[in-house]
Amino acid sequence: MSFQYHEPVSLAEAVDLGARFGADGRFLAGGTDLIIQMRRGKVAPRHVLSLHRVPGLDAIELNGSVRLGALVTHRAIERCASFQGRLRGLVEGAEVVGGHQIRNVGTVGGNIINASPAADVVPVLLALDATITCVGADGERTLTLEEFLLEPGRTARRPGELLTAVRFAVPQGRTATAFLKAGRRRAMEISVVCVAARLTLDATGERCVEARIALGAVAPTTWRAREAERLLEGRPLTPEAMREAGRAAAAGCRPIGDVRASARYRRLLVETLVPRALARCRKRFE
């Protein structure tokens, strides 16, 4: 590791430095991925731009929509009282990341930029139809999170561009979210499969009007099981409908076999975990 270190103290300065160094620079947030990749020699930026003195990037704002600054830590998500109701799934995604030392520093922005298909908070954000904001030399642009994630380790971020925030609408009415993760042990584990679900019921509580199911570690990027969503929408939330959604998600996903699990096992997990996550949402309506 050898680089020049910069510590911008404003968003404008960070964007300016990012634009100046382009692909030669890397923004440093919590460092839980970047420092390790640098030590392994996988990346070797000539300039490291630490963001920890840029004011405001660690703010959680609720104002009709939720805005998570890029430097919001997993710990901050876990402890945000406003996320305990309809956004409980977001807390469930954050609280299973690493140990507390990792959650104390690891950020939502870093989690997105690292673009691991096994990221835990990203499926929840995808299920919330989140958008992200990037700021670069050419100004600010907003993309959907789904279009931002391109492949393992790669996003639509342009060289030098800074991810500043993630946004999503505050769920309304009879809406619940849930997150489930399968790993080989309970803590300090990269997901073998993880599932985030968001369900909205009609005013009578009988039919599902909107469904989102997003899965981690079953495709090159965090993946939305659209076919499974369609099977649920407009129908009563019966156990059979939820099992059907699980089968559709298992049929549609594209998992790989690796050191953590075979592709076949991952599909079996999807078939089981999807209905379980949906049932967890349903229980939250009671």
Place this chain on the structure above:
Amino acid sequence: MSKVALELCINGERHEVLTEPHRTLLDVLRVDLGLTGTKENCLEAECGVCTVLLDGRAVNSCIVLAVQCRGRAVLTIEGVAEHGALHPIQQAFIDHGAVQCGYCIPGMILSAKAFLEERPGATEAEVREMLAGNLCRCTGYQKIADAVVAAGRAVAAGR
């Protein structure tokens, strides 16, 4: 590579350090300042033996750059006992026989300290969850968890 002059606040004391920007807090603590109580092992934020408190929060010092610590308070195991008296957590580890080889213990103590300051009176299940980021390869977890739970009670009672 040019060096950076840094003023670090470690265990309440100011230290002047001249170092390259790529060096970690762990490295500077052990090599430049001789504070070898903070242990070095995986260097990938997996094992937790390098845990220190940065502005009161537990972090893996192997993935924190020393330059990022300018103007922030670092607490290492050397600063946990005050005025020659062991911290209640340290005493509880001794009382419960929670130390075997000892290598993971500084990290365990610092994780426990940050945790118990927020949640004295934590249950064993909560303590075990908290300790997930600190590995012990002697597998002395039961006694470690017992010690932290007991220390939490002592801290809670002392308030």
